[in-house]
Amino acid sequence: MAINPINHLSLLHILDSIHNAIVAIDEEGKVIIFNKASERVFNYPAKKALGKNINEVLPFSGLNKVLKTGESHIGRKFKIGDNLYVVNRTPLYYKGKIIGAIGVAQEINELKNIADELENVLALKQTLETILEAGQEGYMVLDLDKTVTHANKAIADLFGLKLSDIVNKPINSLTANPFFCELPESADDIKTEVVEINGRQVVAFKYPIVKDYKLYGGVIKVIFQEVSDLLALAEKVNQLNSELSYYKNELTKYTSKQFTENKIIGNHPSIVRLKEIIKKIAPYNTTVLIRGESGTGKELVAHALHVESGRPGSFIKVNCAAIPENLFEAELFGYVEGAFTGAKKGGQIGKFELANNGTIFLDEIGDMPLAMQAKLLRVLQEKEVERLGDRKTRKINVRVIAATNQNLEELIKKKKFREDLYYRLNVISLYVPALRERIEDLPLLIKYFIEKFNKEYGTNVTGISPEVMDIFMNYSWPGNIRELENVLERCFNLVEGKVIEKKYLPPYILGEELKNKEFPLGQSLTNLLEAYEKELIKAALLKAKGNKSKAANLLGISRQWLHKRLKYFNLLP
Ligand SMILES: Nc1ncnc2c1ncn2[C@@H]1O[C@H](COP(=O)(O)OP(=O)(O)OP(=O)(O)O)[C@@H](O)[C@H]1O
Incomplete structure (x- = not known):
């Protein structure tokens, strides 16, 4: 088999040095070349392959077909394991006659990876172009030569030009505006300006394009919002902000002014002592039980405790006597949508959660239904609540203050109040004295309410007649300060002069x-x-x-x- 005149040995050396797999057969289909790369690619020793028919060595090589047909196979792909190859198979000619066939295979994994990456980049480019084209914002990109390399239709429209009139054009051929014509100078050179384009004022942003600390150009983004609209909007936001801070201010004034312990009017030793205790215990988280007759100022004391404590949350009052039994749990702990028939859409947050980081004031606690008392006790112990219809527990940080004008000890005996809850609530107990127990404070309280109602009614009442004072001092004030406040308010509705006379008093006070x-x-x-x-x-x-x-x-x-x-x-x- 004389195949060619070239030095056979040196040819084999050359072939072994090539990275591509090369396999050749003679006109009988016997393997005559099987280089080192082929051994690696096909995992077949050259020694065994040489002299064997190619069908035994590589049954799918395709070389026999090339030999038979004389047709080349160019750029055919095949896979071995995870590796992808491209192969060219051609006939071997000598003196115009086919004397064999040769195949050269090249691994193309890397090439494929590059092609895939390129495909991703192209897809990303498409996505970005779509984003830039969608919406009303205008974009243009400038390179270091101040040539527009990219732009979208929105910005072309703004300049009154076609996109093709903008792209690849020097920016100074489109506008002389320095905002557009000057490139950013550094990586943090971001500018925002109101600029005029075609007689229209727009808000424009300019960003640098930076890669590896090197400046590559700039991007200009234009918002097509009429500046006048934006200014009006900004003014509205400003106005709303100042309204909000006004109301916040008023609210703080209201909460701190009306309820601080300074406004617990009274110089009687029992009240002075009460004010001292409020100051002392306010910072602690302990539960407080406030006792005293109706209208003595228990809520005022509770609120003073909250304000003095400095707790950031709200003061939330719950009047236990006013809530129907079946709604109690929902009211205190909240519920999720669909928790029961009649539940609000979206559910509702409970009073305990509302009072988080603040104080919950459970007024008239003696009227809390027994079943609810058990649930309250659990919340006090675990410091977490569960909304009705929800399994999730929520941690809460709430200071609990309860108040009652009832004899809880009696209620415990009658099995209407849980003893364990009583001890849990009664960690600190404050007593607010009845007005008749501190009747010496009456003149001070009258003065306070007269000032308050003068402000409210725009009147100029100076005081009460000595006769009225006498009646007041001898009256038992079962409704306490609330009653005094109501009686005086009634008088303000009737009074004609500057002094409150006996004739303005409600008859029951006169004992009639x-x-x-x-x-x-x-x-x-x-x-x-x-x-x-x-x-x-x-x-x-x-x-x-x-x-x-x-x-x-x-x-x-x-x-x-x-x-x-x-x-x-x-x-x-
Ligand atoms: N020492 C006080 N100084 C000024 N106003 C007071 C004082 N005590 C009570 N008041 C006023 O009297 C009214 C009744 O007070 P408050 O509601 O705190 O009483 P209460 O004991 O909680 O009543 P109830 O047991 O009926 O819930 C409120 O308007 C409150 O501002």
Whole structure:
């Protein structure tokens, strides 16, 4: 098999040095060349391959077909394991006659990776171009020669030109505006300006393009918002901000002014002591139970404790006597959407969560239903709540202050109040004295309320007559300070001069019996009955020393109904 005149040995050396796999066969299909790269690629020793028919060595080599047909196979791909190859198979000619075939295979994994990367880059380019074309913002990119390399239609429209009139054009052929014509000078040279293009004022941003600390050009972004609209919007935001800070201010004034312990009016030793204790215990997180008759100022004390504590959260009041039993849990702990029929869409946050980082004031705690007491106790112990219909527990940091005008010890005996809850709440107990126990404070309180109502009503009342003072000092004030406040307010509605006289006082204070003459004639029966009902309620409260449960008993009505009527007659705070 004389194949060629070249020095056979040196040819094989050359072939072995080539990285590509080279396999050649003679006209009988026997392997005559199987270089070192082929051994690696096909995992077949050259020694075994040489002299064998190619079909035995590489059954799918395709070389026999080339030999038979004389046709070359160029750029055919094949895979071995994870590696991809491209192969060229050509016939071997000698003196115009096919004397064999040769295949040269090249690994193309790397090339494929590069091609894939290129494909990704192209896809990214497409995405970016779509983003730039969508929307109303205009973009243009300048290279270091201040030539526009990219732009979108929006910016071309703004210049009143076609995109092709902008791209690849020097920027100074489009505009003389220095904002466009000057490139950013450094990596942090970002500029925002209101610029005029075609008589239209727009907001424009200029960013540097930086890679490896080197400046490559700049990007200009233009917002097509009429500047006048933007300015109006900014002004509106400013206005809203100042309104907000005004209301915030007012709110702080309201919360701190109305309720700080300075506004707990009174010089009686019991009140002075109370104010001292409030200051002392306010910073601690302990539960406080405030006791005292109705209208003595328990809520005021609770709020003073909250304000003095400096706790950042809110002061949330819950009137336990006013919540229907079946809504209690939802009210205190909140619920998720669909937790029960009638539940609000989106659910509702409970009072405990509202009071997070602040204080919850459980007024009239003696009226809390027993089942609820158990749940409250658990919350106090675990310091976490669960919204109705939700399994998730939420940690809370709430200071609990409870108040009552009822005898809790009695309620415990009657099994209406849980003893364990009582001890949990009663960590610190404050007593707010009844007005009659500190009647010496009456003149001070009267002065305080007269000033307050003068401001509210725009009046100029200077005081009460000595006769009224005398009546007040001898009256038992079952409704305490709230009653005093209500009586004085009533007088402000009637007073004609500067002094509150006896004639302006409600008859019941004068100890008068209910007589027909107390009701003005010529009114409807409903009005007369309501007036009578109101006086009866007041009389019952007087007899029950302000205890609403007792008053309700005396009247033969439920406590809830009494509460409703008190609300109706405006006898509640
Ligand atoms: N020492 C005080 N100085 C000034 N105002 C007071 C004082 N005590 C009570 N008040 C006023 O009296 C009214 C009733 O007070 P508050 O609501 O705090 O009483 P309460 O004991 O919580 O009543 P209730 O038991 O009915 O809930 C409020 O308007 C409050 O501002």
